[in-house]
Amino acid sequence: MKLFECQACGQPLYFENSRCESCGRRLGFIASTQEIAALEPVEEGGWSAVGQPGKSFRFCANAQHDACNWLIPAEDPNPYCRACRHNRTVPDLSSPQNLGRWRSLETAKRRLFYTLLKLELPLTTRAEDPQGLAFDFLADPAENSPDGPSILTGHDNGLITINIAEADNAERERRRHSMGEPYRTLLGHFRHEVGHYFWNVLVRNDPSLEGFRRIFGDERQDYGEALKAHYVRGPKENWQEAFVSSYAASHPWEDFAETWAHYLHIVDTLETANAFGLKVRPRIGRGRELAAEIDFDPHREADLNRLVTAWLPLTFAVNSLNRSMGQPDLYPFVLAPAVIAKLAFIHERIHGWNGSREAGSDGHHVLEAVTGGLNSRVGTPQSA
Structure with missing residues (x-):
């Protein structure tokens, strides 16, 4: 994510800020310009943004619950x-x-939506398409009724269900341990589940489907039986050689969603590193191989090679910083060559959906370009 500053006083801001801690002005995010605007009230009950004279905005209806700081043009009839x-x-x-x-x-x-909008991905609501992207945020009835069914986080033809218990840090950590996961966050859930939606949008009825099957496998295998086998028998042997996580090995759909989530992890984190002007120059004998200057916009970069070759030095550095604080690795994953091929497929589908790049590529030429200058695996090992 980019860095933000108050347009009135220059105070650095977080994406979630709704008020400037320095000058006290009300703040709101404008999705069309991807800026956090410093605001002034106007007579009609709306707001004007500093530097945008003649334009009037109002807050999303969820601002009344202190749950959103995004703005809507005053003329937009949608309350959200x-x-x-x-x-x-x-x-x-x-x-x-x-x-x-x-x-x-x-x-x-x-x-999540900041990144999806930055990547200019197609987003439709249920009002626009019966299989458009929608979210159900549900409380587990078992909290009030011991006999009630548990709400499962998952995806069904564009509808993403999230059990709100995942927002409880202790509960989420308990689930992470019980499922043997190295990483489990709310943002990670969103990025994974939305990957299922974009498989439907970008791959299911696209010529790239055959390329998908060559790289990820045949999604026509029984999904329910595949997940059942995963939970009963455990992860596949040597899954690290071809998958970004053990769960990704359960079925091609889950492999795509897991890899999609990691692609979003990469582009968003690299944008933040770029916004801070980060350079990685390790002072060790082989430091040249782990050097990187992140001086590009990962959302616009057509060459996946630049993303992957910057990702290794960055994650090695931040994982080392985390360990210095006694914290687990920020990115506890390894990107095997087969995973890089899958990232390449996703990269080209994102850049190709609107015709800006050739659709249907299987990513092998990108894999060769990336792995030609790297060791066989990219990332920090899960154990030290």
């Missing part, structure tokens, strides 16, 4: 912003616990 209009169901907000958890979900979801 570009992110919140995809909500189909929210939990009972009369419960303080539900409200707090839902706010955390919305914070993560807005970061």
Whole structure:
């Protein structure tokens, strides 16, 4: 993500800020310009943005719950912003616990939409398409009724269901340990589940489907049986050689969604590194191989080679910093050559969906370009 500053006083801002801590001005995010605007009230009850005379805005309807800081043009009839209009169901907000958890979900979801909008990916709501992207944020009834069914986080033809218990840090960590996962975050959930939606949009009815099957496998195998086998028998042997996670090995759809999530991890984190002007120059004998200057926009970069070759030095550096603080690795994953081929496929589908790049590429030429200058595996080992 880029860096933001108050347009009135220059104070550095976080993406989630709704008020400037320096000058006290109200702040709002404008999706069309991807800027956080410093605001002035106008007579009609709306807001004007500093530096945008003649334009009037109002806040997303979810701002009344302190759950959104995005702005809508005053003439737009939709009460919700570009992110919140995809909500189909929210939990009972009369419960303080539900409200707090839902706010955390919305914070993560807005970061997801920042990246999706930056990548200019196609986004349709259920009002526009019966299989458009929609979210159900549901509370687990088992909390109030021991006999009630548990809400499962998942995806069904564009509808993403999130159990709001995932917003509780202790519960999420418990689930991470019970499932043997090295990484589990709200933002990671959103990025994974939306990958299923974009498989439907970018691959299912596209000429690239055959390329997908060559790289990820045949998605026509029984999905339910594949997941059942994964949970009963455990991860496939030597899954690290071809998959970004053990869960990715369960079925080609899950492999795509897991790899999609990692692609979004990479581009968003590289943009933040670029915004800070980061350069990695390790002072060791082989430091030249781990040097990088992240001086490009990863959302616009057509060459996946630049993303991957910058990612290794960056993750090695930040993982080392985390270990210096006694924290687990920020990125506890290894990118095998087969995973890089899958990232290449996703990269080309994102850049090719609107005709800006040739559609249907299988990513092998990108894989050769990337791995030609790297060791066989990219990333930090999961154990030290």
